[in-house]
């Protein structure tokens with residue numbers, strides 16, 4: 087058992103602190119006077135006021151070193167959704183999260199803030215202004231989502247006022263911003279390969295894209311409002327930009343901002359989804375022989391061709407959440423942060 091001294095409420099740990107969201111969170115926490123321990127499988131940077139602990143979150147002993155004298159833990163580590171590796175998701179998101187909870191208990195941590203995902207309720211069909219009381223997806227769209235559901239349940243069920251261990255889950259959607267390794271890089275790579283010519287469906291579907299600083303703001307508000315007598319205990323909260331936007335308008339603004347043409351021609355949603363499913367099944371069957379990574383996966387097609395936007399009324403009410411950076415400004419900042427992805431660069 088780790089030795090316990092009374093932890094300071096300004097000493098926290100960020101599991102996954104080398105990642106896209108994690109690093110933005112760490113930077114903001116340091117600005118706000120927190121002392122931060124980062125626990126991650128890799129060390130991506132150095133920052134005054136931050137101590138790095140490199141390790142796998144499935145390793146309880148390694149975690150315990152990073153959680154020593156820490157009162158608040160942010161858990162935002164996950165394998166990338168694109169890895170599509172069921173065993174890895176199971177090991178890290180489910181078994182690993184159990185280990186995180188156990189290590190928090192042993193180290194005397196008081197609060198655990200999980201980065202979940204609004205996708206835990208998404209089954210590939212329209213969601214308009216979805217609230218947190220929507221049921222979890224019965225048929226999650228991929229392994230990533232399947233394990234994020236179990237992970238969220240584990241964390242919320244671990245909330246215990248009696249034990250002095252409080253938990254909350256933040257459900258962001260479509261995080262974007264400087265240093266994001268997914269959305270903008272995948273989009274530009276697809277455009278560079280000449281595959282961003284088509285709009286899937288009629289292009290009117292509304293989606294939430296959330297600027298990373300707003301997601302960070304939601305996490306810190308949650309940590310600071312999570313108290314034994316607060317409504318946050320054991321609850322999930324949507325955190326979005328609160329400005330649903332047409333999926334294809336958003337993509338077009340990023341593409342045009344970086345000097346690429348916006349997609350113009352329409353393809354029927356069911357046709358593209360069917361092809362994507364077929365390619366995914368082929369990739370699965372051929373996996374022992376050759377590893378194929380289709381660009382248009384069923385998950386991406388579903389995300390690109392349906393309405394899915396979420397209400398953050400609960401976060402506004404319970405923790406005073408308001409997005410700090412509006413969408414228009416967020417897109418400008420994001421485009422400016424990727425000079426190397428500009429056309430011709």
Ligand SMILES: NC(=O)C1=CN([C@@H]2O[C@H](COP(=O)(O)OP(=O)(O)OC[C@H]3O[C@@H](n4cnc5c(N)ncnc54)[C@H](OP(=O)(O)O)[C@@H]3O)[C@@H](O)[C@H]2O)C=CC1
Nearest residue numbers: 102104105106107126127142143162163164201203260261
């Ligand atoms: N990006 C998005 O649009 C959304 C993300 N989320 C959630 O937000 C969180 C952060 O996502 P994001 O910042 O985009 O992801 P990143 O991949 O950028 O960050 C995750 C970090 O966790 C690390 N990690 C992975 N496995 C382990 C492990 N076993 N032990 C320790 N560290 C590990 C990763 O290392 P490595 O890179 O080497 O794998 C990476 O540094 C995730 O929980 C994700 O599910 C939710 C909604 C939307």
Ligand SMILES: CC(C)CCC[C@@H](C)[C@H]1CC[C@H]2C3=C(CC[C@]12C)[C@@]1(C)CCC(=O)C[C@@H]1CC3
Nearest residue numbers: 167203205260268269272273276381386389390
């Ligand atoms: C090739 C194009 C049709 C789409 C390019 C952009 C996509 C890479 C992104 C559009 C929506 C994004 C998204 C996620 C990852 C990147 C996108 C698919 C998540 C799956 C990341 C993890 C989550 O928890 C949910 C996100 C939903 C939106």
